Amino acid sequence: LRRNLLNPSALPQFSHPSILFTVGIPSLSSSTMSPSLGDMEPAEAESVYFNEYPPPKALPKHEALARAFIDLHVEANRRVVLVTSGGTTVPLEAQTVRFIDNFSAGTRGATSAEYFLEQGYAVIFLHRQYSLLPYSRHYSHSTNCFLDFMDEAPPVPGAANQDHGSIVVRDEYQTEMRDVLRKYRYAKQNNRLLLLPFTTVAEYMFELRSLAKLMRPLGPNALFYLAAAVSDFFIPRSRMAEHKIQSSELPPEYQGGGGGGGGDSGADSAVEGDDEIYTGENEAKPASQKKLVINLDPVPKFLHRLVDGWAPDGSMVVSFKLETDPTLLVYKARTALQRYSHHLVIGNLLSTRKWEVVFITPDPPHERWIRVPKARRSKSISGVEDQVGLAEIMKGDKGAAGSESQQAPN
Numbered sequence: 001l002r003r004n005l006l007n008p009s010a011l012p013q014f015s016h017p018s019i020l021f022t023v024g025i026p027s028l029s030s031s032t033m034s035p036s037l038g039d040m041e042p043a044e045a046e047s048v049y050f051n052e053y054p055p056p057k058a059l060p061k062h063e064a065l066a067r068a069f070i071d072l073h074v075e076a077n078r079r080v081v082l083v084t085s086g087g088t089t090v091p092l093e094a095q096t097v098r099f100i101d102n103f104s105a106g107t108r109g110a111t112s113a114e115y116f117l118e119q120g121y122a123v124i125f126l127h128r129q130y131s132l133l134p135y136s137r138h139y140s141h142s143t144n145c146f147l148d149f150m151d152e153a154p155p156v157p158g159a160a161n162q163d164h165g166s167i168v169v170r171d172e173y174q175t176e177m178r179d180v181l182r183k184y185r186y187a188k189q190n191n192r193l194l195l196l197p198f199t200t201v202a203e204y205m206f207e208l209r210s211l212a213k214l215m216r217p218l219g220p221n222a223l224f225y226l227a228a229a230v231s232d233f234f235i236p237r238s239r240m241a242e243h244k245i246q247s248s249e250l251p252p253e254y255q256g257g258g259g260g261g262g263g264d265s266g267a268d269s270a271v272e273g274d275d276e277i278y279t280g281e282n283e284a285k286p287a288s289q290k291k292l293v294i295n296l297d298p299v300p301k302f303l304h305r306l307v308d309g310w311a312p313d314g315s316m317v318v319s320f321k322l323e324t325d326p327t328l329l330v331y332k333a334r335t336a337l338q339r340y341s342h343h344l345v346i347g348n349l350l351s352t353r354k355w356e357v358v359f360i361t362p363d364p365p366h367e368r369w370i371r372v373p374k375a376r377r378s379k380s381i382s383g384v385e386d387q388v389g390l391a392e393i394m395k396g397d398k399g400a401a402g403s404e405s406q407q408a409p410n
């Protein structure tokens with residue numbers, strides 16, 4: 001055991017491992033580490049976290065784009081919203097083959113961005129790469145492939161090439177697509193929409209921090225609308241395996257390359273031989289039945305730093321809270337609002353997120369449910385589901401969703 005802790009490459013290598021997360025439970029190796037980020041003050045956790053990673057390669061380019069975008073809208077005295085959208089990943093290896101993902105297709109973020117644009121906002125759309133985007137979301141991804149909206153028109157009589165006609169949008173989609181196209185063109189031509197992608201939780205953190213600071217000249221014209229599904233746990237860079245974690249035993253001459261898990265220090269490996277924690281359970285088992293144990297640290301509470309440090313004075317911060325257990329949702333959303341003292345937490349359950357959300361506010365009524373009536377839950381012509389979006393915030397007490405109540409869902 002001791003030998004394994006000091007030399008991660010000597011850890012048993014397993015075939016077909018089941019991945020077991022020991023979230024929040026200090027293992028033998030983590031107890032030898034520096035204190036967890038979760039135990040630090042937010043400002044200290046921030047500096048430790050950001051010092052551990054090199055900034056994402058794209059950050060300087062994104063900052064330059066954002067600076068120019070923000071300057072333009074400061075000049076025009078226009079409101080700017082930073083919409084975050086999609087899920088962040090947590091890589092298990094520095095040269096990443098495997099990663100843990102957070103659920104989010106990007107529907108909430110992309111839909112809300114469209115509503116913000118319609119309301120005259122300029123939108124910085126910080127999104128998970130390849131997740132849904134404003135406007136194109138109507139015609140992308142597998143459920144509504146853009147090719148299904150196209151047809152080939154008959155050749156024009158007398159045209160030189162009689163082998164084929166032009167590609168056109170099918171009749172039944174013309175009206176809706178024209179409408180989407182016009183809005184998309186308007187946003188593009190008037191510089192109202194800036195698309196910035198991220199993949200990992202570290203990239204997300206760096207981008208969020210930089211963008212919030214760059215938005216300072218906007219003051220109260222800045223809004224933060226945090227719909228991205230952000231990982232709560234991660235593997236610190238210092239404990240991350242450099243190479244692909246191996247699943248079968250390597251001959252001795254190939255061991256020692258760091259592929260079995262563990263960063264520079266070795267003793268602080270995030271990936272451990274199962275027998276360190278499950279001694280006894282594994283001892284009699286063949287290698288093929290052993291497990292891979294991954295030890296994750298809490299991600300620092302970035303919302304604290306956003307509200308208290310990064311964001312401009314007078315700006316508004318809206319966060320989302322995602323739960324699966326209905327009995328926890330309101331409690332967790334209220335706790336988040338109290339903890340971070342921002343303006344609004346929008347709570348939603350994974351299973352009903354498209355039809356109902358709860359607004360938790362510091363002022364009365366404190367809790368307000370907004371629901372899309374059953375009749376409106378049908379799909380639109382392009383197959384994109386309607387959902388509770390920004391319209392509800394914009395339209396105030398009446399609620400554009402058409403139905404609301406103060407009670408929790410049954």
Ligand code: 9Z3
Pocket residue numbers: 086103104105106107108109226227228229230231303319320321322348350353
């Ligand atoms: C949300 O709750 C979003 O509404 C969804 C949207 C991810 C459910 P889709 O993209 O789904 O439409 O498929 N986002 C969760 C935001 C989040 O992770 N919040 C953190 C938390 O819950 C705090 S900011 O702890």
